[in-house]
Amino acid sequence: MSDALIIARIDSGRASPSNLNLGSRPFNVAASGRSTEDNALEQSPAQIEFRNVTKRYGQVTAVQDVSLTVRRGEFLTILGPSGSGKTTALMLLAGFVAPTEGDILIAGNSVAAVPSYRRDQGIVFQSYALFPHLTVRRNLEFPLEMRGVNAGDRLKRVDRILERVHLKDFGGRMPSQLSGGQQQRVALARALIADPPFLLLDEPLGALDRNLREQMQIEMKTLHKEFGITTICVTHDQEEALTLSDRIVVMRAGRIEQTDRPEALYDRPASRFVANFLGEANILENLDCDVESNAPQPPGTVPMIRPERICVAAPGAPTRSDERQRQSVTGIVEDMIYAGPLRKYHVRVGSSVLVAREHAASGQQIFRQGDTVQLDWLQSDVRFVEA
Ligand SMILES: Nc1ncnc2c1ncn2[C@@H]1O[C@H](COP(=O)(O)OP(=O)(O)O)[C@@H](O)[C@H]1O
Ligand SMILES: [Mg+2]
Incomplete structure (x- = not known):
């Protein structure tokens, strides 16, 4: 199943101060760059917990030993390549599939053994699969009708949600008369209208083109702030x-590879897989020249540096950084890609090719294919990641 916009209402035990399970595992956060808002989220109670959850389909293990706590109000993203178990994790949470092992708790209560039909469970929508023959307003009324909300209240709630997703004047339109982004907003509004305890989204922006996707990302972020709803x-x-x-869970082959805040995940990836999946990474292991390092390399790891941490200069040029901290190699430019405000160099160093990315500043020397260059970086920017 893909591209589904899911809303699950799983209410076996609404949160009350007495049954909230606060969880024992603290957020894994970077030491710096935290705002008051971040701290507030950390102190927010656990709303959803996966405890050692495994899901097997015959020989295939779709989700393996996943433990995870989602806090009230958090926007948590499960990120991973195709087939890594992301949709299965959502299906488990929504109650559409049952765990083979482990337990899932919502507001402190186990729901793993509760069949989906007994969970007052939500509705599954394909990504903006709105009913084409119904107006926006009727699309939005549908989940309320299903829940027996009377006509007067339906009217009020539809008005309110249309206002909140900035579609006040679009209630009378048919879905085909809306842009892709507007349809997406109606789909979100429909998911939110019955006040669910949390929102589940499966590749919600997958069908949109790039510009629209970026715009919708900002809108979704704003909506999440306004509604304050826990979102996975x-x-x-x-x-x-x-x-x-707020946090990203990186999945690989059914397992959680790393969970952290976006900045921390990018800056301190635990493994080569995470480093490569989230951005570009230079692995410094097979450099033919010596890269001196005073930092001890933990066993089972390789040194990694991000392209924007590498400085490209003419050989012998003075460098900006502290000599004692500096590591430098010489290489030959294989190509330079000019991408608007950025220049990206591929530089051959012995048997490796390193990628360096620079902001195109005026007056800066530009190197071309075949030029010999010096690459240098600060040792403190090198990360040791699991090989
Ligand atoms: N109903 C199913 N029956 C058998 N195998 C399944 C089923 N659903 C998912 N899988 C397998 O489980 C793995 C994870 O799938 P899925 O959760 O859909 O991954 P993702 O959403 O990350 O692409 C895949 O290998 C997939 O083929
Ligand atoms: Mg999927």
């Missing part, structure tokens, strides 16, 4: 994950 979003798009999330 599944995507394979790293940019989307970085833009939207």
Whole structure:
């Protein structure tokens, strides 16, 4: 299943101060760059917990030993390549599939054994699969009708949600008379209208083109702030994950590879997989020349540096950084890609090719294919990641 916009209402035990399970595992956050808002989120109670959850389909293990706590109000993204178990994790949470092992708690109560039909469970929508023959207003009324809300209240709630998603004047239109972004907003409004305890999104922006996707990312972020609803979003798009999330869970082959805040995940990836999946990474292991390092390399790891941390200069040029901290190699430019405000160099160093990315500043020397250059970086910018 893909591209589904899911809203699950799983209410076996609404949160009350006595049954809230605060969880024992603290947020894994970077030491710096935290705002008051971040801290507030950390102190927010656990709303959803996966405890050692495994889901097997015959021989295939779709989700393996996943433990995870989602806090009230958090925007959490599950990021991973196709087949890594993201949709299965959402299906488990929505109650559409049952765990083979482990437990899932919502507001402190186990729901793993509760069949989906007994969960007052939500509705599954394909990504903006609005009913084509119904107006926007009727599309929005539908989930309320299903819940037996009377006509007067339906009217009020539809008005209110249309206002909140900035579609006040669009209630009478048919979905086909809306842009892709507007349809997406109606789909979100329909998911939110019955006040669900949390929102589940599966590749919600996957069908939109790039510009619209970026615009919708900002809108979704704003909506999340306004509604304050706990949101779990599944995507394979790293940019989307970085833009939207309070925290990102990186999945690989059914397992959680790393969970952290976007900045921390990018700056301190635990493994080569995460480093490569979230951005570009230079692995410094097979450099033919010596890269001196005073920092001890933990066993089982390789040194990694991000392209924007590498400085490209003419050989022998004085460098900006502290000599004792500086590591430098010489290489030959294989190509230079000019991308608006950025220049990206591929530089051959022995048997490796390193990628360096520079902001195009005026007066800066530009190197071409075949030029010999010096690459240098600060040792403190090197990360050791699991090989
Ligand atoms: N109903 C199913 N029956 C058998 N295998 C499944 C089923 N659903 C998912 N899988 C398998 O489980 C793995 C994870 O799938 P999925 O959760 O859909 O990944 P993702 O959403 O990350 O692309 C894949 O190998 C997939 O083929
Ligand atoms: Mg999927």
